[in-house]
Amino acid sequence: MIVLGIETSCDDTGIALLKDGRELLANLLSSQVSIHSVFGGVVPELAARKHLATLLPLLHEALEKSGVSLEDIDCIGVTNRPGLVPSLLVGLTFAKGLAYALGRPFIAVNHLEAHTFAIFLEREVEFPFVSLVVSGGHTSLFFVEDYGKMQFLGGTLDDAAGEAFDKVAKLLNLGYPGGPIIDKLARKGDPNAIAFPVAKTPGYSFSFSGVKTAVMSWLKKHKDYKVEDVAASFQEAVIKALVAKTFKAAEYKKVKNIVVSGGVACNSRLRELFTKRAEEEGYRVYFPSPKFCTDNGAMVAFVAYYRFLKGERAYFDVDVASRV
Ligand code: KG4
Ligand code: ZN
Numbered sequence: 471m472i473v474l475g476i477e478t479s480c481d482d483t484g485i486a487l488l489k490d491g492r493e494l495l496a497n498l499l500s501s502q503v504s505i506h507s508v509f510g511g512v513v514p515e516l517a518a519r520k521h522l523a524t525l526l527p528l529l530h531e532a533l534e535k536s537g538v539s540l541e542d543i544d545c546i547g548v549t550n551r552p553g554l555v556p557s558l559l560v561g562l563t564f565a566k567g568l569a570y571a572l573g574r575p576f577i578a579v580n581h582l583e584a585h586t587f588a589i590f591l592e593r594e595v596e597f598p599f600v601s602l603v604v605s606g607g608h609t610s611l612f613f614v615e616d617y618g619k620m621q622f623l624g625g626t627l628d629d630a631a632g633e634a635f636d637k638v639a640k641l642l643n644l645g646y647p648g649g650p651i652i653d654k655l656a657r658k659g660d661p662n663a664i665a666f667p668v669a670k671t672p673g674y675s676f677s678f679s680g681v682k683t684a685v686m687s688w689l690k691k692h693k694d695y696k697v698e699d700v701a702a703s704f705q706e707a708v709i710k711a712l713v714a715k716t717f718k719a720a721e722y723k724k725v726k727n728i729v730v731s732g733g734v735a736c737n738s739r740l741r742e743l744f745t746k747r748a749e750e751e752g753y754r755v756y757f758p759s760p761k762f763c764t765d766n767g768a769m770v771a772f773v774a775y776y777r778f779l780k781g782e783r784a785y786f787d788v789d790v791a792s793r794v
Contacts, residue, residue, distance in 0.1 A: 471544045473778065474568075475771025476525070478561030479553025479581045480607060481505075481512045483524040484767030485532045487543075491775040494591065495536035497761075497768045500524045507646040511636065512606075518556035525564050543574060547774020550578035551791035553607065558790035566786055577774040578784045580794060582610055583620060585731040587776075588762040588769035595727055595756050600720045604712060604740075605732030605764075606632035606647065611674045611716060613723045617776045622794075623719050624674025631708050632734045634678035638685050638704050642697055652701045653737050659702030661739070664688060666707040674719050681707050709740045713747055720753060728755045736760040 472495070477484030481502040487495040502520050506512045533539065548565035550558055562578070569576035585608075586601040601612040601620070609632075610625035629637070632649055639648020644655070666684045669677040685704050712734075720728055730744060735757050748755040762769060 471775075471778075472538060472542050473771040473775045474529075474543045474546045475767035475769070475774060476546065476548040476561050476565050477581075477584070477765050477767045477770045478521040478525070478557050478564075479549045480557060480765060481517045481520075482765040483521050483528055484765055484770070485525070485528045486767030486771045487532055487536050487538055488768060488771035488775060491772060494768055495538060496532035497766060498528050498532050498535075499761075499766055500528055503647065510640045510646050512554065514554045514556045517554060518560050521557055521560040525560070540572060543572060545574060545774060545778045546576040547579050547770045547777075548576060549581045549584065549770050550788060551580055552793045553581055553790075555790055555792050558792075562788070562790050570786070575778070575783045577777050577782055578788045579770045579773045579777075582608060582612070582794065583618065584769040584773045586612060586614060586620065586729060587617070587773055588731050588758045588766070589729050589756050591762055591768055591772055592758060593756070595729055598723070598725050599727035599729055600716060600723060600725055601729045601731070602712065602716045602735075603732045604631045604730065604734040606630060606636060606649075608732060609676045609678070609712070611719050613719070613725070614729075618773070618780070623723075624676070624715070626676040626678060627671060628677050628679035629682060631676070631678055631712060632732070634682045634708060635705075635734065637682050638701075641682075641686055641689060642700065644697075647733075649734060649737065652705055653739070655698050656702035656705045656739060659696060659698030659700070661702040661706035663696070663699035664703040666704055668707050668711040674715055676711060676715060678708060678711075705737070705739055709737070709743055712740065713743050716744070717747060717751070717753070726753050728753055730755060730757050731763055733764045735763040
């Protein structure tokens with residue numbers, strides 16, 4: 471059975487062909503970084519227009535590379551929430567058109583569920599587990615009991631962690647997206663050079679707009695500094711907050727397995743600190759490979775696959791949503 475996965479929730483166009491939920495026949499990604507980097511962030515209308523221009527050629531490329539024809543596709547999975555509405559609309563409308571023309575079912579996929587289950591493209595994780603999805607648009611904790619059975623525990627009250635990385639990189643004139651640049655610079659800096667505070671939030675929620683403002687105020691007051699130290703100290707503050715809340719959630723839910731996904735899960739210090747704490751306290755922490763951490767069509771295809779097997783089908787009146 472072949473599932474086509476379509477991802478257009480933000481600024482990456484992802485197309486994947488997944489066979490029997492296991493074998494990735496194609497997983498193509500078209501990045502829009504060069505379009506949005508001049509603005510220091512994603513411009514929704516430009517993102518949508520680019521998805522529109524990219525989807526069909528990318529699908530043709532995926533079919534050609536994998537030797538699959540349109541008629542071989544059994545089901546279409548598409549992200550319809552949460553994300554940028556103009557971007558989501560392009561992907562969903564494309565999927566509906568294709569499903570109608572081919573006479574195949576389509577399934578509307580939650581982007582956070584897709585990030586959570588991306589790890590299954592590479593390995594199984596025993597249920598139940600706690601999932602942290604940490605990206606440019608989201609910082610959310612879930613308790614996951616089974617395929618598609620996720621309980622929201624808490625999320626960011628303001629900026630997502632990746633958004634904070636991108637905004638701090640902008641303050642430091644480092645370029646966009648900021649996460650990978652800060653990650654690299656921070657390796658040469660002292661994580662304890664500056665004590666940037668992260669706001670204390672209730673339960674399993676997060677807040678990262680304060681730490682960004684703290685960096686901004688600090689930069690106004692200081693002229694002589696090592697940018698590597700600022701990067702490392704900011705990164706340390708954000709990651710420590712992510713580690714603390716995730717382990718608190720795992721403790722509360724009495725689970726030993728933790729999955730961390732989303733673009734920020736590529737971060738080398740994040741992987742180091744999560745792994746260290748897990749080893750110290752007897753937990754197992756799983757990270758998808760970087761290509762499955764950032765947005766991609768394969769994770770969408772995987773969720774559509776198991777939802778299809780459960781008998782789920784979307785109706786043609788299904789809409790997009792900016793939030794879940
Ligand atoms: O999952 P993703 O591709 O898109 C969203 O759903 O948002 O995540 C993109 C985010 C950006 O904010 C980017 O700066 C961040 O992930 N990111 C990183 C790293 N690589 C990507 N943040 C910190 N360290 C990294 N190595
Ligand atoms: Zn994402």
